[in-house]
Amino acid sequence: MNTIALLPHNEHLLPEGRLKLVISRICDMRMVTEAITNNQPFALGMIANKSSPETVTSIPAIATTAAIIDFNALNSGLLEIVVEGINKISISTLTMAHDKLLTATYQRSHNWPTIKINTNNKLLADKLKLLFISIPEISQYYPQPNYQNATWVCQRWLEILPIDIKHKQSLIHHQTADITISFLLQLLQNHNLINN
Incomplete structure (x- = not known):
C-alpha cells in the first residue's frame, strides 16, 4: 500500500x-x-x-x-x-x-479521460471563460486554459462551485465526466447562469 x-x-x-x-x-x-x-x-x-x-x-x-x-x-x-x-x-x-x-x-484512482467540447456542452466552457475573466486571481494560474476539453472544464467548475462535499465526491467517483457535465448544465440552467 x-x-x-x-x-x-x-x-x-x-x-x-x-x-x-x-x-x-x-x-x-x-x-x-x-x-x-x-x-x-x-x-x-x-x-x-x-x-x-x-x-x-x-x-x-x-x-x-x-x-x-x-x-x-x-x-x-x-x-x-x-x-x-x-x-x-x-x-x-x-x-x-x-x-x-x-x-x-x-x-x-482513475483520472477522467478527455471529452471534447461539443455543441451540447460548449456553454460550460463559455461560462467558465467569463468567470475566469471576472476572477483574475484564479485565471492567472491558467495561462493556457484547456477550454476544448470538457473534462478539464468540469474539474475547474467543481473546484470553484460551493457544492456539498458528499455531492462532489459522488461526481468525481464516476469513471468519466459525463455525469458531471449533465449535472453542471442543469445546475447553471436552474440558477439562470447559462443565458445571462
Whole structure:
C-alpha cells in the first residue's frame, strides 16, 4: 500500500487544477519542506468550509495528489505555495504524527479521460471563460486554459462551485465526466447562469 502526506483543506483541487495555499502550521511546513527537498507530491483532501485541519480525523475517500510549482516566503513567516493537481487517489486510512501531520495510505484512482467540447456542452466552457475573466486571481494560474476539453472544464467548475462535499465526491467517483457535465448544465440552467 502506498503512503503520502495529506493536507486537509477547504479549497478543493482536482487533476490539472492550480491553487494558491498559505501554509501556517508547523506540521504542514514540514510536509512542504520534504515535498520540495525530495521532489515528491503530497495529497490535498477535501474538507468543509467550517472544518478546521486541526480537528480532522477522517476525510472523504477521494483526494488529489499535488505538486508544488511555486513557493514564496511571506514577511509574516508563513509560506505561500502554488500547487498543481496530478492524480486522483482513493484514501484507505489516516495516521497522525506527533506534530499532527497526516499521512494517508492510498490506491491510485482513475483520472477522467478527455471529452471534447461539443455543441451540447460548449456553454460550460463559455461560462467558465467569463468567470475566469471576472476572477483574475484564479485565471492567472491558467495561462493556457484547456477550454476544448470538457473534462478539464468540469474539474475547474467543481473546484470553484460551493457544492456539498458528499455531492462532489459522488461526481468525481464516476469513471468519466459525463455525469458531471449533465449535472453542471442543469445546475447553471436552474440558477439562470447559462443565458445571462
